[in-house]
Amino acid sequence: MKNILLPLTFLLIFVVSCNKTKHEKMNNPLLETFDTPFQVPPFEKIKAEHYEPAFDSAIIMAKNEIKTIVENPSPANFENTIEALTYSGILLNEISSVFFNLNEANTNDTLQEIASIVSPKITAFQDEIYMNEKLFERVKNVYSKKDSLDFTAEQKTLLEYCYRNFVRSGVNLPAPQKERLKKINSELSVLTLKFGENVLAENNRYKLIIDKKEDLAGLSQTTIDAAAETAKEMKLDGKWVFTLHNPSVTPFLQYSSNRELRKEIQQAYINRGNNNDSLDNKKIISQILELRIEKAKLVGYANHSEYVLTENMAKTPQRIFDLLNKVWKATLPVAKREVEDLQKIIKSEGNNFKLEAYDWRYYSEKQRKLKYDLDEEQVKPYFKLENVKQGIFTVSHKLYGLNFKELNNMPKYHPDAAVYEVTDSVGNHQGILYLDMYPRASKRGGAWMTTFRSEYKLNGNKVSPVVSIVCNFSKPTEGAPALLTFDEVSTFFHEFGHGLNYLLYDVTYPGLPVPPDFVELPSQIMENWAVEPEVLNMYAKHYKTGEVIPKELVDKIVKSGHFNQGFATSEYLAASFLDLNYHTLGQLPENFNVLEFENNAMKKLGLIPEIVSRYRSTYFQHIFSGGYSSGYYGYLWAEMLDADAFEAFKEKGIFDKTTADAFRQNILAKSGTEDLLTLYTRFRGKNPVIDALLKRRGLK
């Protein structure tokens, strides 16, 4: 978890593959074998008009594969039913992964329109599989022997997952209810897409145009240069433009001494999707919630949370509320003390206004300077993006023996993306990695990892992964290379942790999901290395002089680790509670009003007015258009694991080979293939405890 304004460390999981036996169709690169190095998608050859026909063909192919399973005259067994089902639809998955990844990272109106057409089609196809009673008969048949046959742990997990998936998808429902469920799924697929499109349009719509130099007071030269370049791109030469993209809005809120302008941009930020116009998301939220409740009830759950959580490590809402409440209790007093500290600074400057939410980042930066003599601008020159990347590569090499080599002339979906071949300690191919680092109008905000292809075995042969990390980091300016804030550095390590998970995956079957409360363990644990003095010495070098970051600066960074944690933890917890409050509703109250619900939830929690939930409802993409509905708590749950897990490294040494091997074998390579707590305790030798988390956040 990161203390940045838009820490959308969001994970998309698409299970894809490259099946060499797929149909050859002329003139549609999506339907031909990818004739590219490492069979990455042939991005330059794929045109928008290829998607729809490719989806249609792939769905027909997948339907035929299902038909073959259903009509198989042989009695059902693991191979001819569960395995066959798992390996079906591979082409469809492959096309989906290309299309939906690009719709996130490099979209346009045409792709968005195609998404709204193909999403319901894919949803309908999935329903057709998982509501197919004949197919379920075969699955049930195999499932009934699950304890008597000699399955591997992964096979057993797959079998149970597969069985549950049918039941959860409504296979046992009478026909009219099945039809209703199909309609709900179809509507949800469109509504969740629309939600995300509105947020993207809102991110791109707002501009704070500054034409007087005095309105730039407080801002660093790098920030001013970046704003001048944004203005130039918008044909507003000679002016300065700030946007709601993270690298633009964050430094403005941290450093601009113009309180009115801070208020203006912060209000724009927290009202995205809440402007009562065509981009407003309030009605969409009500519709999504209503449909999710109806769906949960149809398949036998009290609410959406209960429906989701049976698949997560936490299992029940109560266990999550217990964790959140425990941390909330420790956090709120800290946040209140922080308010007092910031109020004191305001007073010491001769002002007597009350601290507002749009003041927080500005005064907390001052506080950081006062308390730790640490200025973000002083640190940034040591975090040249290129150096940070090399640092992450080195950490990955020291821990897991991986090597990274940039490949030129590889297919790319945007010139900004860089491509690397990843090899293991003896030089064997491990996977391909795409890095796409800078914001643009066609890219969703935040940072995430995704795959164009996940690792699995096909006929015993390894299908190697194609992993992609997409961020919105500070860009280079005319005078300087891309220099990261420490939050951005942490985000990079975080997403890279997801990347390592998927690069080091070593599973047999495609498609086993990893829930948010476990999947954030490999990512969050990587953030720990970013701040270790031994590691900082390796990568934090001044971009001009090459000088290694001075020890006193490292000390200050380490010492300030607990800084502003009342704020950071509160805003995160507020969003987590909001998510659960929505999704534990058993029915939508009459005259349901999103803003009123959100306000009441925050009031009930006791959130202080100086802090705004990290995501307000109308731009909370994790839960309304991503895969984290009733799962936003997952960052904290996983932090309990990662803080506890990193203790193991601290005990033995942060590059201890045995610990790294155990983490790799039990967590990175196997996540999803077995009971998650079992995997964890196999690595750690004991159950996780919350102590390390509280200590790390300075809450204990």
Ligand SMILES: [Zn+2]
């Ligand atoms: Zn993450």
